[in-house]
Amino acid sequence: xxxxxxxxxxxxxxxxxxxxxxxxxxxxxxxxxxxxxxxxxxxxxxxxxxxxxxxxxxxxxxxxxxxxxxxxxxxxxxxxxxxxxxxxxxxxxxxxxxxxxxxxxxxxxxxxxxxxxxxxxxxxxxxxxxxxxxxxxxxxxxxxxxxxxxxxxxxxxxxxxxxxxxxxxxxxxxxxxxxxxxxxxxxxxx
Numbered sequence: 001x002x003x004x005x006x007x008x009x010x011x012x013x014x015x016x017x018x019x020x021x022x023x024x025x026x027x028x029x030x031x032x033x034x035x036x037x038x039x040x041x042x043x044x045x046x047x048x049x050x051x052x053x054x055x056x057x058x059x060x061x062x063x064x065x066x067x068x069x070x071x072x073x074x075x076x077x078x079x080x081x082x083x084x085x086x087x088x089x090x091x092x093x094x095x096x097x098x099x100x101x102x103x104x105x106x107x108x109x110x111x112x113x114x115x116x117x118x119x120x121x122x123x124x125x126x127x128x129x130x131x132x133x134x135x136x137x138x139x140x141x142x143x144x145x146x147x148x149x150x151x152x153x154x155x156x157x158x159x160x161x162x163x164x165x166x167x168x169x170x171x172x173x174x175x176x177x178x179x180x181x182x183x184x185x186x187x188x189x190x
Contacts, residue, residue: 008071012060026056029072033079041086052082128177136170143167 014022030052038045056078059065065074110118129137142152149167153160 004070005067009067011071012065016057016060026071026075027053029075030056030079033076034083037083037087041083041090044086044090048083048086051086052079055082124178128174131177132170132173135166136173139163139167139170 011022011025015026027049030049034041034045034049034052037048041048056075059078065071139152142155147155149160149163152158153163156163158166
């Protein structure tokens with residue numbers, strides 16, 4: 001057995017036993033092999049070093065390193081593959097938004113602007129309802145209560161087809177009233 005092979009075998013055995021010198025040597029190789037990936041892995045880099053240690057331990061326990069190459073070369077290969085796998089996982093992981101720790105958390109309550117918009121919409125809707133004839137309001141009330149056109153027609157004494165036309169005209173008047181064209185809605189009635 002060549003001196004370098006014997007030395008590698010002793011380092012591998014020492015790493016498996018937890019020998020401080022062997023662990024330090026292999027950790028140095030791991031850090032060196034992973035250093036070119038540090039910028040791309042960002043915060044995951046330290047986790048990757050641990051993942052690489054575990055993978056090397058697993059492979060050495062099952063005697064995957066046969067001594068055909070130097071132990072350092074083998075460690076570098078394992079770390080390279082581990083880094084590439086980590087980068088692939090990172091690509092698949094959705095990007096997280098950066099969160100400012102000092103920024104206030106969004107409130108569950110609506111903002112003053114939301115309240116104003118809601119109140120303005122409510123006011124415009126009520127104004128539009130006032131602008132349309134009473135028979136349209138009555139028709140919508142029946143439709144919103146869940147009655148079919150056939151049932152409403154029977155109640156009002158109107159044919160179902162005529163009722164559909166009346167509902168269409170009422171909807172058209174409401175749209176005109178909502179767009180601010182209230183005079184058109186009232187003059188179309190008369």
